[in-house]
Amino acid sequence: MHPATAKWYDRRDTVFVDFCVEDSKDVQVRFDPAKVTFSCVSGADKIKHQNTVELFGEIDPKESKHKRTDRSVLCCLRKAEAGKAWPRLTKDKTKNNWLSVDFINWKDWEDDSDEDLSSFDKFSEMMNSMGGDDLPDLDGPEEERDSADSDDEKMPDLE
Numbered sequence: 001m002h003p004a005t006a007k008w009y010d011r012r013d014t015v016f017v018d019f020c021v022e023d024s025k026d027v028q029v030r031f032d033p034a035k036v037t038f039s040c041v042s043g044a045d046k047i048k049h050q051n052t053v054e055l056f057g058e059i060d061p062k063e064s065k066h067k068r069t070d071r072s073v074l075c076c077l078r079k080a081e082a083g084k085a086w087p088r089l090t091k092d093k094t095k096n097n098w099l100s101v102d103f104i105n106w107k108d109w110e111d112d113s114d115e116d117l118s119s120f121d122k123f124s125e126m127m128n129s130m131g132g133d134d135l136p137d138l139d140g141p142e143e144e145r146d147s148a149d150s151d152d153e154k155m156p157d158l159e
Contacts, residue, residue: 004038004049007102008089013082015089017075018102021049027068029075031061036075054091057081
């Protein structure tokens with residue numbers, strides 16, 4: 001078995017781990033307070049993947065979820081102690097060649113306000129509103145996109 005490549009990022013009350021496996025089948029994710037176990041079979045070659053991650057901090061297994069797409073399996077781990085930053089995903093400081101930080105989604109949440117929903121709440125809403133493996137439209141309400149904007153006025157011709 002091979003470990004699946006994964007990327008992770010931290011938020012105020014959740015940690016996201018994205019296992020990058022295309023065309024995954026037989027996906028199994030087990031959430032324990034101090035550990036996450038992931039396994040699946042991927043691709044036409046039916047490569048077996050298995051990852052066991054001893055976590056930096058504890059999570060709430062009952063509130064943690066996962067979502068499978070054609071390209072990856074995203075796990076949303078609810079922190080047992082919200083508001084505490086995780087400097088790394090793993091308990092040990094050792095470097096795992098299959099694990100990297102997702103810098104595209106990483107942000108310094110310690111300076112953010114609590115005005116909007118947390119990422120976990122948005123993820124939960126998405127999971128509850130969707131059936132199957134379809135992904136929602138994350139661009140906002142349709143009325144918002146179609147509304148006229150003051151920027152949409154016709155520009156005068158250049159002279």
